[in-house]
Amino acid sequence: MxxxxxxxxxxxxxxxxxxxxxxxxxxxxxxxxxxxxxxxKKYGEPLYWHIRRMVVAHDDAEDVLQxxxxxxxxxxxxxxxxxxxxxxxxxxxxxxxxxxxKNRAGYSxxxxxxxxxxxxxxxxxxxxxxxxxxxxxxxxxxxxxxKQKMVFNLRYYEDKSYEEIHQIVGDSxxxxxxxxxxxxxxxxxYITEHEL
Amino acid sequence: xxxxxxxxxxxxxxYKMPEHFLDDMTERVMSKISRxxxxxxxxxxxxxxxxxxxxxxxxxxxxxxxxxxxxIGGPTIPDYESISQCASIDEVFQSMSxxxxxxxxxxxxxxxx
Numbered sequence: 001m002x003x004x005x006x007x008x009x010x011x012x013x014x015x016x017x018x019x020x021x022x023x024x025x026x027x028x029x030x031x032x033x034x035x036x037x038x039x040x041k042k043y044g045e046p047l048y049w050h051i052r053r054m055v056v057a058h059d060d061a062e063d064v065l066q067x068x069x070x071x072x073x074x075x076x077x078x079x080x081x082x083x084x085x086x087x088x089x090x091x092x093x094x095x096x097x098x099x100x101x102k103n104r105a106g107y108s109x110x111x112x113x114x115x116x117x118x119x120x121x122x123x124x125x126x127x128x129x130x131x132x133x134x135x136x137x138x139x140x141x142x143x144x145x146x147k148q149k150m151v152f153n154l155r156y157y158e159d160k161s162y163e164e165i166h167q168i169v170g171d172s173x174x175x176x177x178x179x180x181x182x183x184x185x186x187x188x189x190y191i192t193e194h195e196l
Numbered sequence: 197x198x199x200x201x202x203x204x205x206x207x208x209x210x211y212k213m214p215e216h217f218l219d220d221m222t223e224r225v226m227s228k229i230s231r232x233x234x235x236x237x238x239x240x241x242x243x244x245x246x247x248x249x250x251x252x253x254x255x256x257x258x259x260x261x262x263x264x265x266x267x268i269g270g271p272t273i274p275d276y277e278s279i280s281q282c283a284s285i286d287e288v289f290q291s292m293s294x295x296x297x298x299x300x301x302x303x304x305x306x307x308x309x
Contacts, residue, residue: 036229040222048213058211062221069225073232122210130210137202138210157207188200195200 017042019085026076036073043086046158047093053153054097056121056142064100068093087167090158094150094168101146111146118142133195140190144183151176152183 017038025035047068052061071092079088101111119142126135141149150169154160162173169176292300 033226033229036225037222040218040225044218044221045213048218049209052209052211052213058214062217065221066225066228069221070228070232073225073229126210127212131206131208133205134208134210137205156202184202188202191200191202 023079023081023085026072026079032073032076035076036069039072039085039089040069043089047089050090050153050158051093051097053138053141053157054094054149055100056118056138057125060100064093064096067099068096071096083167084164087164090154090160090168098146115143133191136191136194137187139194140187141183143190144186147171148179148183148186151179152187155180 022035022038022042025031025038028035044065048061048065051064051068052058055061055064068089072089075092079085098111101114105111105114119139122135122138122142126138141152144152147169151165154165154168155162160168162176165176166173171179289297
């Protein structure tokens with residue numbers, strides 16, 4: 001298949017394929033494997049970190065990323081060009097992360113009740129030379145209610161617009177703005193309270 | 197108390213991603229997808245065979261119905277024509293030998309006919 005004009009060489013010299021080209025390959029049964037490889041190359045790392053911020057543990061992030069990519073393959077026919085490919089990928093990754101957390105919470109608890117256990121995982125999973133403030137930030141994020149956590153991560157780390165976050169999470173832009181505002185306030189309070 | 201400056205903080209994560217993790221993950225995903233494709237092809241083939249057999253069975257049933265149509269309603273009763281073709285009782289007695297007639301007469305007396 002011919003590449004799009006927007007496919008270009010990036011600063012590291014590797015070919016950067018446009019989302020439009022990847023989406024076209026994804027819808028073509030003869031090129032679907034190539035599309036999945038390109039998605040892994042382009043979005044594998046950002047998706048991994050998005051998932052890891054949600055589930056904290058590397059092993060869980062590994063399972064969720066694998067399931068995300070399998071679902072990309074399985075449900076490729078549901079992808080609509082109306083939305084950016086990245087939003088669709090982040091949506092699948094977010095749903096798979098929530099699925100894992102819901103399984104972990106079981107029937108008796110909600111995902112929001114996992115805050116303390118996720119907070120404890122932060123230090124267990126951190127590199128030995130990790131910065132204390134960065135650890136406090138991750139602990140504060142782990143304690144946030146799920147919606148606030150998703151919005152904060154997508155805005156603060158991924159630099160997504162509220163419109164993109166709306167495509168991923170589904171809530172209205174005003175609700176997302178409110179969630180982000182509360183998340184930032186809670187994080188600031190937590191770090192201020194715990195910082196030496 | 198001074199408010200914490202979140203925007204000035206590094207976006208770095210305090211965790212590390214294992215080396216070659218993404219390459220290994222890509223290969224694992226590709227092999228899972230390949231298995232999934234094989235499984236899909238197998239299911240598709242099975243479905244086609246099932247449809248083929250079902251169509252053949254239906255065609256055979258229709259052909260049988262056309263060749264030997266079912267007769268609906270109770271047990272079949274021989275029609276008048278077939279009864280009339282039976283030999284009359286007199287013809288039967290006429291064709292019997294004297295010995296056979298003797299045996300017949302003995303049995304009739306014995307059973308009271």
